[in-house]
Amino acid sequence: MGNRQRIRFRKIQPKKPEHGKSVDEIVRELRGASPSSVSDYREQSLRIHGLICAKCGREFEPKDRNLITVHHKDGNHRNNPSDGSNWENLCIYCHDDEHSRGLLGDYLQDNRGRRTR
Ligand SMILES: [Zn+2]
Numbered sequence: 001m002g003n004r005q006r007i008r009f010r011k012i013q014p015k016k017p018e019h020g021k022s023v024d025e026i027v028r029e030l031r032g033a034s035p036s037s038v039s040d041y042r043e044q045s046l047r048i049h050g051l052i053c054a055k056c057g058r059e060f061e062p063k064d065r066n067l068i069t070v071h072h073k074d075g076n077h078r079n080n081p082s083d084g085s086n087w088e089n090l091c092i093y094c095h096d097d098e099h100s101r102g103l104l105g106d107y108l109q110d111n112r113g114r115r116t117r
């Protein structure tokens, strides 16, 4: 009597193989497969331009290298040519100044190098 058939609602799973990208590929993209990965450009820029602020000309000791930040001249943080042409080494104070209109880069806050003058 109670031989009811259960009706299963099969939801169509949102699995569209539209984009031919595998997860692996996407992860690789996010990490930046190119040799000039994001964390690397700073070191490169410091090597190319030295530990000198391009604005105030202040020179820093290697131990104070955390006071030097890399500014992107065109404002595009993804534009990292290996010859350093888009980079400018600025001390945190001048960099702060450069972005004083509220466009402060995230990394400045990360560095927590801001002190009251
Ligand atoms: Zn400076």
Ligand SMILES: [Zn+2]
Pocket: 070, 071, 072, 095, 098, 099, 105
């Ligand atoms: Zn900047």
